[in-house]
Amino acid sequence: MTKNSARKKAARAYQAAHPETTFPEAMRAVARSADPTSAVEETSLLQPSQSGADPKARHKAIEALTALALSTREDGSAIDFADELAGILASVTANVGSVERLLIGRTGSWESDLVAQLVNGTVMEEDLPRRRTAPVRVLLDVDQYWYNSGLEDVYIEDVDAIEQLLNHHADDREREQAPVDELDTIAELDDDDRTAYIAAWTRHAQEAARELGVEAPITVVVAEDTRAYTDIDPLADRIEQLAHARTPHPVVPELGTLVGSMKHPPEALAARIRAAGRSYRDRAASA
Structure with missing residues (x-):
């Protein structure tokens, strides 16, 4: 049995039930329904409120700061609460992304000015990533990539060509088998390409985070549509940019720097993939 043959069989069944669905779309639909990690995991941490300051979160903050203020050293002397509070505010600032984001609720007030002075006097902006304590969630939209x-264009064109052969040989089981096998091979290649790209992108994201001094956990979310995520996180954005820039094109590595360029639209990159002899059908033929 070929790799992922059950998934491909399920995709063809899905396609039969949804006639307007292409094989690549059917493969993705089956993968999403079978992947328990596709949903964002719930967390027990306090979550931002959508209706003003959460009394529970405020109470917990007061409780924690009171305990800290009353803490002593081993010799019985009081701890340096001002230093501790400044460090906490620096970490909160790192978690939300910037001093501006921290104080966006009321910029220009005397309270905001004093808080900004405290944070800016405690940590420089370029050192904020080192103060981060909240997990950093970086997003990768593989379908968009x-x-x-250009890979989607190449894949769909190749699959469409094979499906035309299948339709042409629909009554000839012996001649139908070769296109079916080729379709399976191409689906495997696409699946392997995606898996390898996600692994490489994740590795580069983690490396970028370390270079920036981030010690907080890094979570890579492979999302279907990153536009659904509206969190403002400059640190995550920076890590994502570095990961995209450093991860090579999975089929023709030298095209990596051209992806997303207005001068090199998907159809132009698809043409270059074919010119390099790296289309899915070319690769399937040499597999």
Whole structure:
């Protein structure tokens, strides 16, 4: 049995039930329904409120700061609460992304000015990533990358060509088998390409985070549509940019720097993939 043959069989069944669905779309639909990690995991941490300051979160903050203020050293002397509070505010600032984001609720007030002075006097902006304590969630939209990189165009064109052969040989089981096998091979290649790209992108994201001094956990979310995520996180954005820039094109590595360029649209990159002899059908033929 070929790799992922059950998934491909399920995709063909899905396609039969949804006649307007292409095989690549059917493969993705089956993968999403079978992947328990596709949903964002719930967390027990306090979550931002959508209706003003959460009394529970405020109470917990007061409780924690009171305990800290009353803490002593081993010799019985009081701790340096001002230093501790400044460090906490620096970490909160790192978690939300910037001093501006921290104080966006009322910029220009005397309270905001004093808080900004405290944070800016405690940590420089370039050192904020080192103060981060909240997990950093970076987003990778693989489908969007496949489109931008020209791979989606190549894949769909190749699959469409094979499906035309299948339709042409629909009554000839012996001649029908070769296109079916080729379709399976191409689906495997696409699946392997995506898996390898996600692994490489994740590795580069983690490396970028370390270079920036981030010690907080890094979570890579492979999302279908990153536009659904509206969190403002400059640090995550920076890591994502570095990961995109450093991760090579999975089929023709030298095209990596051209992906997303206005001068090199997907159809132009698809043409270059074919010119390099790296289309899915070319690769399937040599597999």
